[in-house]
Amino acid sequence: MTSPLLPGDRPTPRSLLPVPLLTAAVSAAGVLAALLLVPDAAIGSVIVVGAAAAVLLCAAAATAAYAVLSARAARARLESVTQDVGRLLQERSRLTEESRRQHERLTGELTRERARLSTELDRERAHLAEALAAERDRLNEEHVSAIARLTQEHADECARLTDAHTAELTRAAERHAEELRRVLAQHADDAARLTLQHTAEHDRLEDERARLAQEEARLGAENTRLTVRLREADSARAAALAATANAAGRMQALSTGMLADLRAMEEKHHDEEVLADLLHLDHRTAQAGRLADSVAVLTGARSGRRWARPIAMESILRGAMGRISGYQRVRVHSASDTAVAGHAAEGVMHALAELLDNAANFSPPSAEVHVYVEEVPAGVIVSVEDSGLVMGEAQLRRAERAVSGESAELGGLTGTRLGLGVVGRLARRYGLRVSYRPSARGGTGVLMLVPQDILVTPDAPTPSPSPASAGMPSVPASPAALVEAEAAAALPRRGDDGRTETGRTRTGRPEPETGHVTARGDAGQAPADGVTCPGSALSYAASRAGADLDPDPVPTHESAGRDSDAPPLVLPRRSRGRTLAEAERTRPSGRTGTPRPAPTAEETKARTARFSSFRQAVRPPTPDDTADPDSGTTPEPTPETQPTPTTPEGDTTS
Amino acid sequence: MSRPGRDDAPDRLYTLTGGRSRSGPDNPFDLVTLVVAECDPVPGMQSEHAAILRLTERPTAVVEIAAVLKLPVSITRILLCDLQAAGRVSARHPRKAAVPDPDILEQVLVGLRNL
The missing domain is CATH 3.30.565.10 (Histidine kinase-like ATPase, C-terminal domain)
Structure with missing residues (x-):
């Protein structure tokens, strides 16, 4: 190919030089002619304009020359390039032809090879199919023969087993029949024997039943008899219990009374030997009383006091x-x-x-x-x-x-x-x-x-400076005790109480102590009753106070509560006691403690007791000096002032 | 201890003295011996002892003690012997002149009755 820019394509400056030079010479001639033609005054400007126009003309001439030269070079070059293009087109057509021939050759080869391979494959497939069919036939034959053989064997075995089973079955049937005959015979024997036994047992049970019926009748009679006896025994037991309770109550009352008597005797006798004996008896009686209490408790009666x-x-x-x-x-x-x-x-x-x-x-x-x-x-x-x-x-x-x-x-x-x-x-x-x-x-x-x-x-008992009140009970200060005292005082008034009846029956006896409680209840009573005067000549029985047998002893402090509602004084000598008390109180002795406006019942009573003890102590008892004036002359006390000589008997027997 | 009645306390006399009924032969207490307390009652004491000690803060005769306690004199004497042995009371014998003639007392009593 031609190079796009060859060195000779551009006009060199040397080739361009004659054109401007020629132009310059023409222009100079023109200027010179102008100079000659024009006045002198305009010479200067003509020179300048002439010069400048000359220059410009030279430049334009040079430029035109350059363009003509460049066009000439470009035309030459275009011609060379067109020749190159033709040559290349020829080359390309040649190559295309060649490639088409190559392609046709290769396609034919391929077709031939494919046909060869197909043939080979078909041959091989047919061969394999033949081998397979042969093998299948062989196996089929083998299978048929094996099946036939096994069928034969199975038939043989079946026949053999059937024979054996039949024989066995026959033998078992024979054995079973024999056993059945034997068992039947045995069962017949047993049945006969059991029937006999059953009959005997039945007879025996009939007898037994008859015997039991007799026994039942006998037992029924026995039961009736025993029921009667039980009822009798129960009633006997209840009666015995009641009798025992009654006896125990009497024994309690007796021992309580004896204890009170013994206490009275202990007050009366001052010989130490006698006192020792009395204490001994007291002790024994207390034990006997405990035994009576025990019996009473066990028999359900009320305990003693x-x-x-x-x-x-x-x-x-x-x-x-x-x-x-x-x-x-x-x-x-x-x-x-x-x-x-x-x-x-x-x-x-x-x-x-x-x-x-x-x-x-x-x-x-x-x-x-x-x-x-x-x-x-x-x-x-x-x-x-x-x-x-x-x-x-x-x-x-x-x-x-x-x-x-x-x-x-x-x-x-x-x-x-x-x-x-x-x-x-x-x-x-x-x-x-x-x-x-x-x-x-x-x-x-x-x-x-x-x-x-x-x-x-x-x-808490209040300590009192007075000896007279020091010995006084602290219990009356307790409201509960006062209430109890009131209740005890009110007891005889209860008509529905069996004990009141008992108390009334006792009033029939000559009892000098009927005034006893009254005396105790009164502040100024002279020390003349059997309690506070143990040295008196009262007989023992006469000196027994009703309160001695009283299981509910009436405490003395009840007098404090009964002073107000006491009946009219049965003894006309009350003022004497007061006088005595006054005398005692006014005695010049510091022992009576703080002076009081009026002696209380307890005070005067304690003084009375003290005085009687003193008298008894300083004088040997004589039978006639202190014959109790109250014992025989006391009028019949009103029921309100009676002692309440209730005994356990009254409670246990009622 | 309250002993308001004759037999309205359940304790028997022999339990008060532990069964003794005789005071010693050489006890200093006769009926009119004055007894004086030497100490105050202490808790846990037998109640009769405590009562005696309260009573005898001032000199008090044996019979008076017995009357206040409502005990027989013999029993009181045994209690007093116990207290004296423990040193809680002491005994003072009154002068002879202090004791009036019993006959006079008796006459006084009869006179009082006859009032």
Whole structure:
């Protein structure tokens, strides 16, 4: 190809030079002609304009020359390029022809090869199909032959097994038939035998039934008889219980009366020998009274006495001690000032006496029994500790059961277990709780809880400077005691009370003590009755106060409450007593304490008692000097002022 | 201790003295011996002892004590012997002149009755 810019294509400056030069020479000739033609004055400007026009003409001539030359070069070049293009077109057509021939050759080769391969493949496929068919035929034949063989074998085996089974079946049938015959024969024998037996048994049972019917009739008769006997026994038992309760009540009344008598005798006799004997008898009687109380409790009767006022714990303990044989071995440790309500005091005392008796009896004769009293919120715990025999487990359980009071039956009682049964009854009645435990002293400890509802906390006794009032009871200050006293005073007025009747029957007896309570109830009574004058010559029976037998002793302090409504004084000498009291009070002695406007009933009574004791002490008793003027001359007291000599008899028998 | 009645306290006399019924042969207490307390009652004391000590803050005769306590003189004497042995009371014998003639007293009594 031709290069686009050849060096000869551009006109060189040398070739351009003659044109401007020629032009310049023409122009110079023109200028010179102008100069010649023009005046002198315009020469200068003509020169300048001529010069400038000459220059410009030269430049234009040069430019034109350059353009003509450039066009000539470009035409030459165009011709060469057109020749190149023709040549190239020829070349291309030649190459196209060649490639078409090559393509045709290769296509033919390919077609030939494909045909060859197809032929080869068909041949191979036919060959394989033949082999497969042959193989299939062979296997089919083998299968048919095997099936035939196995069928044959199966048929043989089936025939053989059927034969064996048939034989076996035949044998079993024979065996079974034989067994069946044997069993049938045996069953027939058994049936015959059992029928015989059944018949015999049936006969025997018929006989038995007849016998039982007879027996039943006999037992029915027996039952009727026993029912009758049971009813009789029940009524006999009830009668015996009632009789026992009655007897116990009488014994209680007797022992209570005897105790009062003994107390009176103890007041009367001052010989120490006699006093010792009396105390001995007192002790024995107290024990007998406890036994009567026990019998009464066990038979369901009321326990002995009912106290009209709360009994202090110390008295409870001493009362319990006094009823057992070994009281000298009992040591009491008590600082309690509580008291037991009057209705429950006897029961608590009795239960405690039984516990103390047990403790003393079941410990060595020289060992002491210690009693401790402890106040707890639930009440008062009295613990009895001995150092005797330790109870065994079974004994302990039996004792616990006995004192729990669960069973009210008399069946479990023996002579020695009487006490615990009594404790159980009393515990149940008054809500006491009794428990056993081993004692730290080596023996057995019994705890008895006296519940709060039967306890009375007494008012603190006010210490009085006067000796006369120091010995006065602090109990009357308690409102409860006053109420009880009022109730006791009102007792005889109750028409529906059986005890009043008992009291009336007693009024028929010549009882000098009918004025006794009246005397006690009066402030100024002369010291002339059998109580405050033990040295009097009254006979023993005459000196027995009705109150001695009274299970509900009327406390003296009731007089304070009865002063106002006391009947008209039956003794015309009341003023004497007052005079005596006045005299005593005005005696120049500091012992009477602070002067008071009027002596109270207690004061005057205490003075009276003191004076009578003094008189009795300083003078040997003579039979006639103090014949009680009241004993025979006392008018019949009004029923309101009668003592209330109610006895347990009246309650147990009513 | 309140002993307002004759037999309205449940405790028996022998329980007061632990079963003793005789005071010693050389006890200083006869009926008119004046007894004086030497100390105050203490809690836990037997109530009769406490009552005696309260009573004998001023000199008091044995019979008077017995009357106030409503106990027989013998029993009172045993209680007093116990107290004296413990040093809680002392005994003073009154002068002879202080004791009036029993006959005079008896006459006084009869005169009072006849008033």
